[in-house]
Amino acid sequence: MNKEMNAEIISVGSELLLGQIADTNAQWISQQLAHLGINVYFHHTVGDNYSRLKDVMKLANNRSNLVFVTGGLGPTEDDLTREAGADVLNQQLETNQQVLAKIQTFFELRDIPMTENNQKQALVLKEGEVFPNNEGMAPGMFVEFNQTGWIFLPGVPREMKSIFLESIVPFMREYYPVNEQIVSRVLKFIGIGESILEDRIFDLMEAQTNPTIAPLAGEGEVTLRLTAKAKTNEEALTAISSLQEQLMMRIGDYYYGKDDESLQQKILEILKENSYTLASAESLTGGRFIDQFISVPGASAVIAGSVVSYQTQAKENVLHIPKSLIEEKGTVSEQCAREMAEQVQKQMQSVISISFTGNAGPNASEGKPVGSVYIGLKIGNQDTVVKAFQFSGSRENIRNRTVKKGMELLFNTLKDVLQK
């Protein structure tokens, strides 16, 4: 089928209309469809109400030629999608024996009696395709009616994504192949403000129609999405790489990674390549800095660990920061940051150490305003370098900005050190 696909996504569930949860399914499916080169023209959310659900489906049938429906496939009385779908699309429902057997097994294994409610999850549209759900009970379904394709998926995000990636994507590539490939690449930058970065590449952003350059908002970093359309994947990638080269000539100094690469992954790569172990001494960041790295598999090759010396006592007891220093300069000070970095490097015997001390709020302390932060960085035998910052926002904002800034300093310092 080669005609222009215009898709819409229907999200079923009263909890969405009560604002109890966000509609992440519609967003995620939209991203997937963008990658598959399919236009999405509408999102429509409706509650667990049979009459309104049917109206929404009828409208979709009239205006779209591909419709995704998530939600309403559960076992409760409020789950009406199957019935409404059968009604609007003039289909019969029948029990799928494979699905029924799977549901029965699930309950047997847990020695729980299966209720009649659960049996309805084995009902499928008779003339449709059934896609197995390996994360839950209700299967996905596809049916075509009056030249509109309908895909039904569970509302539970984990289940929906699983069926989508395992079955829907291959199905779409075969049933709805597209004439052109849409390829995106996200480029990530740190250490430069959004306005200044956009200033440097403004003419490229204005001129580019294919690929396009779209800035995406980030916290303490800047991201650009390059999107190219071409007949083949290779042509699209070539166009993107070519544009990336132009961008790198202007802002390459601030580049750290692309797509799903995280700054912590890039830093870990550099640390591993050079066998540099890392330890942190954290106060206001409370372990969040080292957690970023430990979240990455394989971190144990280079991440020694951290001393989270939150209370003043802990700074004295564990890091042996002299009481006199704390009395004289306070914990929110350049001297304390320096001492913390040096002590943790000794104790953890790491090549590199970084320290964080400051006031995340909500109250000022030691005469220092909320948001005062000192970050210390010690590389090997070199003198500890301490930098001072003033961040604003909530406690969460300040802690997160501090973690981000620590990663930025570490990344830039490593690049400098290795270029010498």
Place this chain on the structure above:
Amino acid sequence: MNKEMNAEIISVGSELLLGQIADTNAQWISQQLAHLGINVYFHHTVGDNYSRLKDVMKLANNRSNLVFVTGGLGPTEDDLTREAGADVLNQQLETNQQVLAKIQTFFELRDIPMTENNQKQALVLKEGEVFPNNEGMAPGMFVEFNQTGWIFLPGVPREMKSIFLESIVPFMREYYPVNEQIVSRVLKFIGIGESILEDRIFDLMEAQTNPTIAPLAGEGEVTLRLTAKAKTNEEALTAISSLQEQLMMRIGDYYYGKDDESLQQKILEILKENSYTLASAESLTGGRFIDQFISVPGASAVIAGSVVSYQTQAKENVLHIPKSLIEEKGTVSEQCAREMAEQVQKQMQSVISISFTGNAGPNASEGKPVGSVYIGLKIGNQDTVVKAFQFSGSRENIRNRTVKKGMELLFNTLKDVLQK
């Protein structure tokens, strides 16, 4: 106006349909409307396309008597909401002098020339009300057409929320007063599985029509939302409290807090009441456990800190775990968990200490499968209690379940200790 309000929310913006951002505006407005006692029946998202935007607005005019529109009020060519609104609602647009002056001032202050584009943000629906935007340029608007009320708001969340809270809520209370108040309370439980909990209160859930009891999915915990409708706030709260009493009689043992109260907040309260300081020794959790507590303002009263001894060396160097123990039993062991808890208690001189060691994956290690976890808990002079767990899922899942389980053990142990 006292008739039954049925509202819908239209979100305008192609970036929403590309999945580039999530529709947080519709969720947030829905929550606000739930508090105001107004039913939301649909969310509808449409792109920056004049024809489709008009169709979506016409549909809303026919089926809803209160419509919120967010987005499309910016200065670019893609911002079409004003024009489409004027078209569909048979209104004229006129320049609002106050808004224009504000926009001009903004540019003058920054010494930037104001473009013609920006002038269109001063256009408003002639017969409507205008609500000032104190966070940006485009004002909010209200107009009534064919018995349907229309409220237009900017798409930028910060601006939308600001106008909503400052102007829309008071406006709604006056223009659309509701006969009944809707009040919700969320009750939180830990240490009991969802199915078993629902089993214990099944009859109450079935019987209750006002208040209603709705279970909400949680990770490692169970949450119930009680929702009551009554003529006054007080009556609704009384009904909720009464139902809560009934629930507590059956599942009160597992209750830890309500609404926005977090488990870490409750634990901190208990620690503070008893002057119990807390320290953690963390391996696989990587600082994430102590971070939960440090995220809460005022934590420094009782949170000493943590030793994140990630590498084996760090366990030896900083926590002084004997090399022989590690060689014999490994780091993923009951003995190592015990030693970590005892050592960190000594070093941090905390009343309570908790330790986490295990294998978060993705590979098995020391002959222990992925998900093997040991949590040690030491209260004062009492013997350290170590518990073993087997978690499944991704690295992230396992680490999060471990943190959650640690909080559950700590909470339950504190309750037991304090009841003696």
